[in-house]
Amino acid sequence: MIQRIPALAVDVPAVRPSRSLWRDAWRRVIANRPAVVSLVLVLLLIATALLANFLAPYPFAQQDLDQTDLGPSAAHLLGTDQLGRDLLSRLLYGSRISLAVALVDVLIVVVIGLPLGLFAGFLGGRIDTIIMRTVDILLAFPNLLLIIVVITYLRAVLDLPQSGFMAVVGGLDNITGGLLGVFIALGLVSWLTVARLVRGQVLSLKEMQFVEAARMVGASSGRIMLRHLLPNTLAPVIVAATFGIPGAIATEAGLSFLGLGVRPPLPSWGILIAEGVRSMRAFPHELIVPASALAITLICFSFLGDGLRDALDPKLKVD
Amino acid sequence: MTTYILRRVLWMIPSLLIVFTITFLLVHATPGGPWDESEKPLPEAVKQNLNKQYHLDDPLWKQYTDYLVNALHGDFGPSYRFVERSVTDIVQQTLPVSAQLGALAILFAVIVGIPLGALAAVKRNTWIDFTASLITVAGIASPPFVRISLLIVVFSLALPWLPSGGWEGIWDTRVILPTVALGMGPAALLARYTRSSLLETFTNDYMRTAQAKGLSPRAVVMYHAMKNALIPVVTVAGVTLANVITGSFFIERIYGVPGIGRMFIDSVTGRDYPLLLGLVLLFALLISVVNLIVDLSYALIDPRIRYQ
Numbered sequence: 001m002i003q004r005i006p007a008l009a010v011d012v013p014a015v016r017p018s019r020s021l022w023r024d025a026w027r028r029v030i031a032n033r034p035a036v037v038s039l040v041l042v043l044l045l046i047a048t049a050l051l052a053n054f055l056a057p058y059p060f061a062q063q064d065l066d067q068t069d070l071g072p073s074a075a076h077l078l079g080t081d082q083l084g085r086d087l088l089s090r091l092l093y094g095s096r097i098s099l100a101v102a103l104v105d106v107l108i109v110v111v112i113g114l115p116l117g118l119f120a121g122f123l124g125g126r127i128d129t130i131i132m133r134t135v136d137i138l139l140a141f142p143n144l145l146l147i148i149v150v151i152t153y154l155r156a157v158l159d160l161p162q163s164g165f166m167a168v169v170g171g172l173d174n175i176t177g178g179l180l181g182v183f184i185a186l187g188l189v190s191w192l193t194v195a196r197l198v199r200g201q202v203l204s205l206k207e208m209q210f211v212e213a214a215r216m217v218g219a220s221s222g223r224i225m226l227r228h229l230l231p232n233t234l235a236p237v238i239v240a241a242t243f244g245i246p247g248a249i250a251t252e253a254g255l256s257f258l259g260l261g262v263r264p265p266l267p268s269w270g271i272l273i274a275e276g277v278r279s280m281r282a283f284p285h286e287l288i289v290p291a292s293a294l295a296i297t298l299i300c301f302s303f304l305g306d307g308l309r310d311a312l313d314p315k316l317k318v319d
Numbered sequence: 320m321t322t323y324i325l326r327r328v329l330w331m332i333p334s335l336l337i338v339f340t341i342t343f344l345l346v347h348a349t350p351g352g353p354w355d356e357s358e359k360p361l362p363e364a365v366k367q368n369l370n371k372q373y374h375l376d377d378p379l380w381k382q383y384t385d386y387l388v389n390a391l392h393g394d395f396g397p398s399y400r401f402v403e404r405s406v407t408d409i410v411q412q413t414l415p416v417s418a419q420l421g422a423l424a425i426l427f428a429v430i431v432g433i434p435l436g437a438l439a440a441v442k443r444n445t446w447i448d449f450t451a452s453l454i455t456v457a458g459i460a461s462p463p464f465v466r467i468s469l470l471i472v473v474f475s476l477a478l479p480w481l482p483s484g485g486w487e488g489i490w491d492t493r494v495i496l497p498t499v500a501l502g503m504g505p506a507a508l509l510a511r512y513t514r515s516s517l518l519e520t521f522t523n524d525y526m527r528t529a530q531a532k533g534l535s536p537r538a539v540v541m542y543h544a545m546k547n548a549l550i551p552v553v554t555v556a557g558v559t560l561a562n563v564i565t566g567s568f569f570i571e572r573i574y575g576v577p578g579i580g581r582m583f584i585d586s587v588t589g590r591d592y593p594l595l596l597g598l599v600l601l602f603a604l605l606i607s608v609v610n611l612i613v614d615l616s617y618a619l620i621d622p623r624i625r626y627q
Binding site: 142 | 471
């Protein structure tokens with residue numbers, strides 16, 4: 001029988017409240033000024049993307065051929081493009097595409113990269129060899145090179161009349177204005193680094209005593225992976241996923257810039273920049289506006305990644 | 320060491336072969352060619368003749384082995400779009416331009432990136448460090464097509480200092496903007512690595528010894544810290560090359576440089592699949608070789624590293 005010990009009369013000095021890793025990390029992020037500024041800007045970007053249809057003064061594809069290539073004015077805050085479309089509206093709607101890419105990139109990391117790394121590290125053997133050899137080969141060459149080859153193929157195939165499953169894919173690609181093709185090509189490469197990272201983590205974690213202890217009390221492999229290993233790999237995965245976002249956004253913009261990504265008139269920032277380059281000699285604002293928007297977005301996500309890394313993985317921080 | 324080199328070289332073969340096979344299959348599964356895009360569709364007989372001329376009516380395995388054998392002899396087949404030229408011709412003409420531009424860009428990256436990183440490390444947590452880190456993040460995060468187009472707007476349109484496009488060899492002012500735009504990414508990467516590597520080196524005991532025996536801070540950093548700090552920086556060489564190659568796709572196109580990067584994009588948009596295949600192989604080979612050299616030089620620079 002356990003008996004409750006009566007409370008001592010002496011005053012116990014106040015114990016420091018226990019802090020979890022996450023609360024600790026949050027404090028460190030808040031203390032990091034560039035990360036906070038970036039976080040605010042990213043949240044702002046998410047808000048404008050969600051509210052684009054309320055904020056945009058014009059539909060993004062509405063042309064007004066009497067009002068082409070205007071500079072900034074009260075009617076068009078950021079001016080108009082060569083077809084008289086309102087640049088601000090196009091920029092706002094374009095942020096939706098960039099953020100969709102960011103979201104899908106993170107999803108791919110979580111749905112493909114994380115489990116594959118977990119399996120490779122925990123199960124080992126042939127599964128490990130197959131997964132990691134694939135990762136090695138795909139990582140040996142520049143992402144963009146592979147993506148361009150794959151999307152060239154996808155574009156040519158999806159544009160043809162198809163049947164069965166490919167017809168569904170082609171139809172979806174059509175409805176999304178070519179975004180699905182970009183997602184597929186991104187999906188091929190964006191899970192690689194995270195899979196490798198998680199595998200490395202799991203390899204060292206699975207030798208630790210808490211895993212042994214879990215096994216001892218009869219936990220199944222699935223349970224060990226899900227309840228014991230997964231939570232411990234989460235911090236580096238969050239950091240890696242955040243670092244992957246600017247790359248994914250830049251890749252989509254680059255593909256659209258080359259005419260391999262989203263189809264006009266969808267206002268991907270890459271398309272806006274391509275159109276801006278065409279008219280930069282006479283109307284440089286048409287280039288400066290989308291190019292700065294893209295650059296600022298990418299820099300914000302990078303600073304946010306830096307801040308999260310310093311906060312979640314203090315060992316990695318040098319100073 | 321010799322066995323290590325041999326093993327690495329031998330490993331390159333299957334990995335290149337896999338890249339080649341995947342690209343070959345993708346390219347051959349990609350429907351059509353430049354003659355499918357013309358406004359007036361070609362008669363069926365002409366298409367058949369074209370297929371015959373390019374051996375596209377052979378079975379796939381024969382095309383595969385033929386291509387492989389020819390490629391080993393330096394013949395990468397004809398280009399679809401430039402009817403009179405072979406892929407090898409095009410590479411011979413455009414590669415030197417890109418190699419010159421790329422070499423200049425890497426030089427720029429080394430000259431700017433390493434001192435910038437060193438400065439940031441020495442002046443850690445001052446405004447110099449913060450400015451340097453803003454520059455590096457901007458350099459790493461901004462894609463090449465944003466960099467080159469903003470550079471053109473600022474330095475040849477707003478301020479009429481430099482030409483806004485073209486290529487006249489490396490002794491012409493036209494080389495400056497594409498070099499800077501191409502080198503900025505790698506420079507930022509080098510700066511970041513140099514900074515963190517130097518900061519780590521500073522914690523070593525021999526640094527305290529150097530300071531204790533009265534060396535000037537300059538000498539401590541230059542002669543004692545830098546040497547060791549630069550070892551890990553060498554590893555980014557492969558990434559740098561990959562950066563320069565993919566950056567050239569955009570920069571050569573926007574600035575009108577007749578190099579291999581622009582050719583690559585033209586081959587993609589113009590459905591010139593043999594050219595695309597040849598160039599992918601070339602890039603893959605280049606990167607594999609550089610990665611190998613990096614790993615080998617690592618052992619030369621740092622005697623503590625031994626390969627078995």
